[in-house]
Amino acid sequence: xxxxxxxxxxxxxxxxxxxxxxxxxxxxxxxxxxxxxxxxxxxxxxxxxxxxxxxxxxxxxxxxxxxxxxxxxxxxxxxxxxxxxxxxxxxxxxxxxxxxxxxxxxxxxxxxxxxxxxxxxxxxxxxxxxxxxxxxxxxxxxxxxxxxxxxxxxxxxxxxxxxxxxxxxxxxxxxxxxxxxxxxxxxxxxxxxxxxxxxxxxxxxxxxxxxxxxxxxxxxxxxxxxxxxxxxxxxxxxxxxxxxxxxxxxxxxxxxxxxxxxxxxxxxxxxxxxxxxxxxxxxxxxxxxx
Numbered sequence: 001x002x003x004x005x006x007x008x009x010x011x012x013x014x015x016x017x018x019x020x021x022x023x024x025x026x027x028x029x030x031x032x033x034x035x036x037x038x039x040x041x042x043x044x045x046x047x048x049x050x051x052x053x054x055x056x057x058x059x060x061x062x063x064x065x066x067x068x069x070x071x072x073x074x075x076x077x078x079x080x081x082x083x084x085x086x087x088x089x090x091x092x093x094x095x096x097x098x099x100x101x102x103x104x105x106x107x108x109x110x111x112x113x114x115x116x117x118x119x120x121x122x123x124x125x126x127x128x129x130x131x132x133x134x135x136x137x138x139x140x141x142x143x144x145x146x147x148x149x150x151x152x153x154x155x156x157x158x159x160x161x162x163x164x165x166x167x168x169x170x171x172x173x174x175x176x177x178x179x180x181x182x183x184x185x186x187x188x189x190x191x192x193x194x195x196x197x198x199x200x201x202x203x204x205x206x207x208x209x210x211x212x213x214x215x216x217x218x219x220x221x222x223x224x225x226x227x228x229x230x231x232x233x234x235x236x237x238x239x240x241x242x243x244x245x246x247x248x249x250x251x252x253x254x255x256x257x258x259x260x261x262x263x264x265x266x267x268x269x270x271x272x273x274x275x276x277x278x279x280x281x282x283x284x285x286x287x288x289x290x
Contacts, residue, residue, distance in 0.1 A: 006053035009137035056263035102266030118240035
């Protein structure tokens, strides 16, 4: 596509790279650990070579990012501690690299990176007309954002394919926008969503097919007393398309101007050289890095 916004889940990618970096032992000449920075930079460069974006955004979890969801659903991500980095300098190194690369970065207090990526998809519709969006994230919550001919999802990983809305529907049995409904019924242990006892993904798909698009489900499909209130709460914390709380609701001073995500490819050489990342610096010099 001629014009494309690559919107990256920075927190998710940082977690992946930090976990993998523990096995690399990479350090700068002065002994500073650089494994996370190296893997993050390599992953981002690979994504940009793959999609050649005209715009680039990296989104981060903000402070107190899970609070409003836990007020609705106390069990939300209780089994997933908030990530602060294996070492305090990891995030600082990555953000320094992104600044040098000219990548737009966005975080807002009380919002997760997921919320910001969803907001970026909404904002781009009117403010970047004709621009496709590729959401790069390892979180399956992002699948709901796919739209025909406009938004694609690229799971993190070297060999992961670009997923269209049509492909996601074929895999899951429902349109991407209905995935929060499916997961509210069937549950998602990774997010602390219990779901209805005895209802798995296949049964949930059948229930939704009988609903004629109605939500909450009519009583003949989900009778009163069968955790209707819990299903509604679970759905509200997972629905990124029509969330009960969104970045657009907050003070505009914290809202990203999506038009300023245009990517002009800054100069990362000083950062790479300072951390002794010679091979990567050589590729930048040869023009094969991005």
